[in-house]
Amino acid sequence: MKISPVEQLFTLFNETALILQEELSCSYLEALAETGENLFQGAILQEELSELTLKRLKKQYEEIHLVKYSNEDIRKAFQLVILKGMKENVQPNHQMTPDSVGMLVGYLVERFMKQPSFRLLDPAVGTGNLLTTVLNHVHKNITSIGVEIDDILIKLAYVNANLQEHPVQLFNQDGLEPLFIDPVEAVIADLPIGFYPNDIRAEDYQLKAKEGHSYSHHLFIEQSVRHTTPGGYLFFLVPNGLFESEQAPQLHEFIKENLIIQGLLQLPTSMFKNKNSAKSILILQKKGEGVQPPKQALLVNLPSLSSAVGMDSILSKIEKWFQENKG
Incomplete structure (x- = not known):
């Protein structure tokens, strides 16, 4: 065999x-x-x-x-x-982004990023699986940066990138501490979900909780926006209940002030252990001169990603949206 x-x-x-x-x-x-x-x-x-x-x-x-x-x-x-x-030796924050989702993020990055070369940041890079999936599927000249606090995960990300010969700059630090990097045109992240334990650090963020711990996934969105150039795109894997939590009103305000929602693609719940852990891909664009919102946001409920027929019809729907909204 x-x-x-x-x-x-x-x-x-x-x-x-x-x-x-x-x-x-x-x-x-x-x-x-x-x-x-x-x-x-x-x-x-x-x-x-x-x-x-x-x-x-x-x-x-x-x-x-x-x-x-x-x-x-x-x-x-x-x-x-x-x-x-x-x-x-499982730690809940060390979940890998499924392959099919990584490829879908790669496809979206390829479609939204018109320029032939750009800088890409993953502020919670983990083992580098999402980042290298995107690098393998986007045929442009990308300078990429990854940030990861966990020593072992970043070592694996480093080896992962080296074995695939992707020149990735890696920073071993808390992604919510100050990042000493030049602004990027695109961000991808499978956002770490949960409470951020460092309340003192959270004070520096507009999205800090009014009381108690702040949500790390909210802070990561704000941190990413800070490091994105005007007009840049951000592709986040977010929990489906992102806009339903008690801290959601602040996030709404922050998005309204700084960003344009380009799209929300809900992933099939069958991909996740239970309904509560299901996620979507949220596509945002940082406001800037000449940045126009789409006529309507791209809203998609994805079928099972293994169903070729279902995926084909969704991809043609997405392509049609690009023609109508991105010209």
Whole structure:
């Protein structure tokens, strides 16, 4: 039976990570970052390995030549091993953005961003899966920046980008602390949902809660807007109840003041564990000179993303909207 490229890579990442995990007494995800770095550098970088382990790793690395694989195969295989590692040690904020959603975000970025080159920010980049999916599907010259507070996740994002040869600038910091970056023309983010524990930091935001903790997903929207050029686009994965919470009136005001809603695409609830965790893609544009709102916002209820017929009719509906509103 022929093994697919993704399976070949998965086996390599997984088996070498398991060897390193045992030898270095570290977590699976840390070992995965180590093996990814070895593959990228074309050398075994860990100095404390036994002769036997070195031989075993060398043999496995030599069997696979990354240049023969597409970026998407590398990304998918790397995503699968990360998912395996996360199952062992799950933290609720470390959920991966599903592939079909990443591709849809990529399609939207490609359609909305008219210029041949632009700067792109993901302020909550995680393992870099959403960002690299978009980079693999948008055929333009993109300078990309990712921010992530978690040490292991950013290391995985770094390896992920390197293996796919995407030059991504990564910052290991809280995405709601000041960002020392030049403004960008586009933002993508699978927004971290929940309360932001740092009330002192939240004070700097217009969207801080009147009392108690603020919503981190609201603050991330404001932070993203601050770093976007006038007329720039923002593509967020948001909870379906975004505009129904007790802090929603403030968000409404903020959006009305600074942004234009270009569209809201509700993802099929079948993609999510339960109705409460279901999400939509919210497309915003920062106000600026000459920026016009669309005649009507693009509002779509997406069918199952695996239904080809359903998706085709939705994509033609979206294309029609572009012709009528974006000319």
